[in-house]
Amino acid sequence: MAPSIDPRALGKLPAHDLPTPEPESPFRPRKPYRFSTLCATVENPDMKDQYGSSSVPIYQTATFKGVGEQYDYSRSGNPTRSHLEHHIAKISSAAHAFAVSSGMAALDVILRLLKPGDEVIAGDDLYGGTNRLLTYIRTHVGVTIRHVDTTDPDNLHPFINEKTAMVLLESPTNPLLKIADLATISKDVKERAPDAVVVVDNTMMSPYLQRPLEHGADIVYDSATKYLSGHHDLMAGVVTCNRDDIAKKIAFTINAVGNALTPIDSFLLLRGIKTLALRMDRQQSNAQAVAEYLHSLGFRVHYPGLPDHPGREIHHRIADGNGSVLSFETGNVQLSEKIVGGTRLWGISVSFGCVNSLISMPCVMSHASIDPAVRAARGLPEDLIRLCVGIEDPHDLLDDLERALIDAGAIGLDASLNKYVRVPEGDALTQAVQKLQLESAEEKEWLVSAPGKVILFGEHAVVHGVTAIAASVDLRCYGLATPRHDNKVSIHLQDIDNFRHEWDVDSLPWDAVTPIAPGEEHPEQLDERLVDALNKTALNVIDPGQKAAHGACLAFLYLYMTLDRNEHHPTFNFAARSTLPVGAGLGSSASYSVCAATASLLMHRRLELPTPPAPSSSEHVHVSHQGRRAIPPATAEEINRWAFVAEKILHGNPSGVDNSVAVFGGALAYTRPGFGKKSGMEGIQGFKSLKFLLTNSKVPRDTKKLVAGVGQKKAEEPELVNGIMQAIQSISDEARRALADPELPRDALLSALSGLMKENHQHLVTLGVSHPFLENIREKTASPHGLATKLTGAGGGGCAVTLIPDDFKDAHLQDLINTLIRENFQPYLTSVGGSGLGILSPYPEHRSSGSGRTPLGPGQVTPPETPTPREISPRQIAEGLMKGSGDLEPLYAPFLSRTVAELPGWASELGRWMYV
Ligand SMILES: Nc1ncnc2c1ncn2[C@@H]1O[C@H](COP(=O)(O)OP(=O)(O)OP(=O)(O)O)[C@@H](O)[C@H]1O
Numbered sequence: 001m002a003p004s005i006d007p008r009a010l011g012k013l014p015a016h017d018l019p020t021p022e023p024e025s026p027f028r029p030r031k032p033y034r035f036s037t038l039c040a041t042v043e044n045p046d047m048k049d050q051y052g053s054s055s056v057p058i059y060q061t062a063t064f065k066g067v068g069e070q071y072d073y074s075r076s077g078n079p080t081r082s083h084l085e086h087h088i089a090k091i092s093s094a095a096h097a098f099a100v101s102s103g104m105a106a107l108d109v110i111l112r113l114l115k116p117g118d119e120v121i122a123g124d125d126l127y128g129g130t131n132r133l134l135t136y137i138r139t140h141v142g143v144t145i146r147h148v149d150t151t152d153p154d155n156l157h158p159f160i161n162e163k164t165a166m167v168l169l170e171s172p173t174n175p176l177l178k179i180a181d182l183a184t185i186s187k188d189v190k191e192r193a194p195d196a197v198v199v200v201d202n203t204m205m206s207p208y209l210q211r212p213l214e215h216g217a218d219i220v221y222d223s224a225t226k227y228l229s230g231h232h233d234l235m236a237g238v239v240t241c242n243r244d245d246i247a248k249k250i251a252f253t254i255n256a257v258g259n260a261l262t263p264i265d266s267f268l269l270l271r272g273i274k275t276l277a278l279r280m281d282r283q284q285s286n287a288q289a290v291a292e293y294l295h296s297l298g299f300r301v302h303y304p305g306l307p308d309h310p311g312r313e314i315h316h317r318i319a320d321g322n323g324s325v326l327s328f329e330t331g332n333v334q335l336s337e338k339i340v341g342g343t344r345l346w347g348i349s350v351s352f353g354c355v356n357s358l359i360s361m362p363c364v365m366s367h368a369s370i371d372p373a374v375r376a377a378r379g380l381p382e383d384l385i386r387l388c389v390g391i392e393d394p395h396d397l398l399d400d401l402e403r404a405l406i407d408a409g410a411i412g413l414d415a416s417l418n419k420y421v422r423v424p425e426g427d428a429l430t431q432a433v434q435k436l437q438l439e440s441a442e443e444k445e446w447l448v449s450a451p452g453k454v455i456l457f458g459e460h461a462v463v464h465g466v467t468a469i470a471a472s473v474d475l476r477c478y479g480l481a482t483p484r485h486d487n488k489v490s491i492h493l494q495d496i497d498n499f500r501h502e503w504d505v506d507s508l509p510w511d512a513v514t515p516i517a518p519g520e521e522h523p524e525q526l527d528e529r530l531v532d533a534l535n536k537t538a539l540n541v542i543d544p545g546q547k548a549a550h551g552a553c554l555a556f557l558y559l560y561m562t563l564d565r566n567e568h569h570p571t572f573n574f575a576a577r578s579t580l581p582v583g584a585g586l587g588s589s590a591s592y593s594v595c596a597a598t599a600s601l602l603m604h605r606r607l608e609l610p611t612p613p614a615p616s617s618s619e620h621v622h623v624s625h626q627g628r629r630a631i632p633p634a635t636a637e638e639i640n641r642w643a644f645v646a647e648k649i650l651h652g653n654p655s656g657v658d659n660s661v662a663v664f665g666g667a668l669a670y671t672r673p674g675f676g677k678k679s680g681m682e683g684i685q686g687f688k689s690l691k692f693l694l695t696n697s698k699v700p701r702d703t704k705k706l707v708a709g710v711g712q713k714k715a716e717e718p719e720l721v722n723g724i725m726q727a728i729q730s731i732s733d734e735a736r737r738a739l740a741d742p743e744l745p746r747d748a749l750l751s752a753l754s755g756l757m758k759e760n761h762q763h764l765v766t767l768g769v770s771h772p773f774l775e776n777i778r779e780k781t782a783s784p785h786g787l788a789t790k791l792t793g794a795g796g797g798g799c800a801v802t803l804i805p806d807d808f809k810d811a812h813l814q815d816l817i818n819t820l821i822r823e824n825f826q827p828y829l830t831s832v833g834g835s836g837l838g839i840l841s842p843y844p845e846h847r848s849s850g851s852g853r854t855p856l857g858p859g860q861v862t863p864p865e866t867p868t869p870r871e872i873s874p875r876q877i878a879e880g881l882m883k884g885s886g887d888l889e890p891l892y893a894p895f896l897s898r899t900v901a902e903l904p905g906w907a908s909e910l911g912r913w914m915y916v
């Protein structure tokens, strides 16, 4: 039994005598174990466990019985710590290793080798804590500290003299990732000041990537809180060296001071080290991807894995990898703060080396203890963001970072390249002009669109807190806001019998409105005072029989007035058109609500849209975005909140699932808040590949009434309805599990979903929301085709959804469609999971030339229109409305004149769309 760390044993043992057995035979000699094998095999032949335990036991004891035995007191030595120290020595190619209570404790132990009058040469980009301790010993111990830029070994020469007792290095430095040539500096110091010790803080690399003792350093220390432990669940420091004389002094200090690592932390650290190589491999490759991504966007990135890193060549000579810490500059402290605050997956935290990714601003966090003037003098940019990359899926890390960059306005979509690039920092002029463009939002025409939805599981139950699974469909509502200059606000609903109405803005019941300031949220309940006032004044001219128009106008005016900013009221026409069947259970009201909310928010200048960045030639690591994520999540959430308000007017008691799908698109598992369980929405993958047939029964129904009906049934028969709710929750849970299970074979997934759809439908029948026509559709699809169908949305008529298996023959599908049409139903074959809310980019450079600008040639004049006697042409209407509305061709006339089939193609050809 001879653990090298036992202070009393020091000197009795030959150096490097820390064997790990390497089984060998004379005929087939074994090669030494590689690093990851060394990490994973914790063996000390001199400390065999009496029971053969596979894991090193925790000797949680302060004292040991007996006199003159190897251990007597855990401050001086403890078997768990001995195992750890043996292991650290082994993986660090060191003769001696010591484990103490933190990285700073390790440095403290080392600095106690100094005496008053000694001189220390240290780097100029040191960890803040190191700097603090050095400052302390300078003022309290009388040691001179000289900070130099260690990236060039020559910089040290003028300061190396007979008083030099220690040279303290970090490479790469934290957080600027500067590289010091450890080998050359060690050699220079040995030649010029043989008594000086070279000390290296190796925390940024760990023994896996760099072993400075092999390059001539005398003492190496690590904050083992970082990579060695890897889980941020303990604090520890380790010191390694080869020289017995140094080891003796260090062992003395640790014993005297009493800062050796506790048994339980020794155990945890030992366990962490076993996966060191594995973790670091993943962390490094993730870091490389992140560094390349930021670099491709045009940020100044500090990471030795990048080709332009100044110390790259030296680093690759002395280290085996680049580590997983990197930093980048944004050029603006506020911008950096926004980015750091905008991430979700990246934890805002000091420290690094953990399996979870972290983000920080060193100047306000880890390096805040360095005086700002000193930071400036050492070239530490205040806007620097440090990223400590973990083992998560790199796509999620990049995704989260990208969202934060977009939200902060640091990057934006370049329409011409269809990718994100850095918004040029300091290009204040461009930004000011773009801001102005948005500030004149009221003078622009805004075209927006949002999809309908299909609910696969959980309609009605979702109103009562059950999870629903829904996806966007490729049928959309389009909303167009066109400025007016006659103090009027108006509405044009082509799908609702071409309904039109206009109001003099001053005639609206402004006394009844409680405006909600930007950034504030609408209360849970609708403002009944405003609803009443609108019904009695602005809407009293609408025939009560025109329910659809009445609801749509009420929703529009309610938002228009509540969003008003009390300055001057914006005046515009809001036109809506849908490719969705209205009132058929495919979320037409939600997509209308989203369009109305977006239009009003834009006209009231309450939305911030990203500014288009200047074109850049830098390459983006991602594939095409198709304009997705150009609308920042915070903006989308704001729109969603207001769309929900409009939905309340149209639906009475909506769950919010429809408007959420209309805003965010894709497929969601949605649980309404307020039911004492986890709420919110989660994206569902795997939905997009499913094929559905939607069949409109053409039976008109009223969602508001149907929702209220289920609410009443629940009040009357709580046991029955609550049982159904629970059963539907299990169906949604099971469907979600099946959709998320990558191992589940495709046919098993489809048959599971089919079974669950049938079950869910039966529960809806029991709730009383089916209809004979829906049952007819269900029967026609079930026999002879054997397909699963359920009602979707509120039921009571409206649409049914049928899952079409991958191998369902085209001929059979055509057959089925013909049968349904013969029965006077309207089938739609639809794809699901597409984009959510879209806004046609307002920037002229994003509009396609045909439909955007129509410059007139020299000498050309606008051809005169010949109005027909009774009818005013759409173009005239548009020109009337659009007087003075900028340099883009009015959209109002073509918006009205396109057929439903032409509408999506026309809209997409207008130019670049920005999507959520
Ligand atoms: N294109 C549109 N133009 C004007 N109003 C619309 C339009 N689409 C929907 N609406 C409004 O939404 C109402 C339809 O809402 P309803 O909830 O009944 O149907 P849905 O949203 O299609 O169905 P579900 O909510 O079950 O999915 C219409 O009566 C009208 O007030």
Ligand SMILES: C[C@@](O)(CCO)CC(=O)[O-]
Binding pocket: 455, 458, 459, 460, 461, 462, 463, 585, 587, 651, 653, 654, 655, 656, 657, 658, 703, 707, 793, 794
């Ligand atoms: C019936 C319902 O569940 C879906 C309507 O599409 C109502 C809602 O969730 O708001």
